[in-house]
Amino acid sequence: MRLPIALTATATLVALALTGCTATPEPQAEPGASSDLIEVRGDFGDAPRAEFPTPLRPQETxxxxxxxxxxxxxxxGQQALVGLAVxxxxxxxxxxxxxFGDEPAVPVVLNDGTLPGLVKGLSCxxxxxxxxxxxxPADLWGEEGNAAIGLGGEDGIVVIFDVHQAFLPKANGSPRITRDGFPAVVTAPDGRPGITVPDNPPFETTQVEVIxxxxGQTVEDGDNVVVHYTGVLWDDNSVFDSSWESGAPASFxxxxxxxxxxxxxxxxxxxxQQVGSQVGVVVTPEDGYGDTAQGSIPAGSTLFFVIDILGVA
Structure with a gap:
């Protein structure tokens, strides 16, 4: 499986952004004297034209x-596809x-790997x-600034975001009962699954159960799907891969x-399957990695995945 590239807050400009019952998320920032001074022209989806008095020195995002x-x-933890002007x-x-326009949107995840100011701004x-x-600056690179993009230690930024698409933070579907002999799955409030593989021998063919x-939208052949997943080995119930641990959904x-x-x-x-579903799948070696070892996965392994379908990009 091809794993997603980690999104981090690095020095390049594009990397500014690449970097249970659910309550409505609380915004981490509010309108203020600085953000209200920003005038933006242009239609949603098209490159904006922003004007503001300089120097603009907000005390908080x-x-x-x-x-x-x-x-x-x-x-x-939510992922969105955005256009951004900095x-x-x-x-x-x-x-x-x-x-913007015909350019591909930029994926951003609201997590610790993205600059705090961008996370706070997108939470609105x-x-x-x-x-x-x-x-x-305090919600960017602090007093050091970022010389690579021309920001001094006293310089902040203004960002215009267009949020083209937002994906679910976790599966939000209705629970269903799975068959006997299928691995048991318990989901934590944040969406992380706990998995217990039974003692019985694995199934002889790949088996899918909707948990x-x-x-939402039905996933079709050839779609680019955004998911959270955890994979374990049937033999010992050990986790060999999990997007939850990386802190960002995967897309493929x-x-x-x-x-x-x-x-x-x-x-x-x-x-x-439909967006919003959580699916469990027992993957036999023929539908997995066969007789070839893959990292921590021994050759001939039967695998079990729990997959939250968050959206279709």
């Missing part, structure tokens, strides 16, 4: 919604603009939002033929 979005605001708040110089947004965010039934193409970016058993588990 502020966020003003320019275009109202739909649904709940983004929360901890400006030096001291000089007004535009530093970066990407993800929802799918379809355009937000203007003013970020002080939670979602009601599932297909019954050429073009798939995952093992056949993983594709079989997802194609035909």
């Amino acid at each position: 502020q966020c003003t919604e320019i275009v109202e979005g739909d649904g709940e605001t983004l929360g901890e 400006y030096n708040a001291t000089t007004g110089e535009q530093l970066q603009s990407t993800g 947004a929802s799918e379809g939002s355009r937000v203007a965010v003013a970020v002080p 939670k039934q979602g009601n 193409v599932v297909s019954e033929g050429e073009g798939s970016q995952v093992i056949p058993g993983f594709s079989k588990a997802l194609i035909g």
Whole structure:
């Protein structure tokens, strides 16, 4: 399986952004004197034109919604596809603009790997939002600044985000009862699964069970699917891979033929299922890695995955 690249807050501009019952997430920033001074022109989805008085020196990250979005605001661990335009708040110089028009949107995860100011700013947004965010140095690189992108230690940034698409933070479907002899799954409030593989021998063919039934878009052959997953070995119940541990969802193409970016058993588990579902799949060696060892996975291993289907990109 191809694993996602870790998203971190690095020095390059694009990397600024690449970097139970569920309560509505609480925004970590509010409108303020600085963000309210940012004037934004242009339609949602097109590259914006932002103007603001300089130097703009917010004391804390502020966020003003320019275009109202739909649904709940983004929360901890959630992934979104965005367009973003970045400006030096001291000089007004535009530093970066990407993800607008025909350009591919930029994936951002609201987690510890993304700059705090961007996380706080996006926590005010929802799918379809355009937000203007003013970020002080303390929520960026602090007093050191970032010379690689022309930011001094006293420079903040202004970011205009268009949130094109937001994915679920975890499966939100209705629980279903699985068959006898199938691994037991218990889900923590944040969505992380706990898995217990039974003592009985593994199934002879790949088997799929819906643990939670979602009601969103149906995954089709060739789709690029956004998921959270945990994989364990049937023999000893040990975890060999988990997107939950990396702190960010994974995204890959599932297909019954050429073009798939995952093992056949993983594709079989997802194609035909609906967004919002949690699926369990027992993957036999024939639909997994066969007689070839793969990292910590011994040759000939039967695998078990729990997969939360968060969206189709």
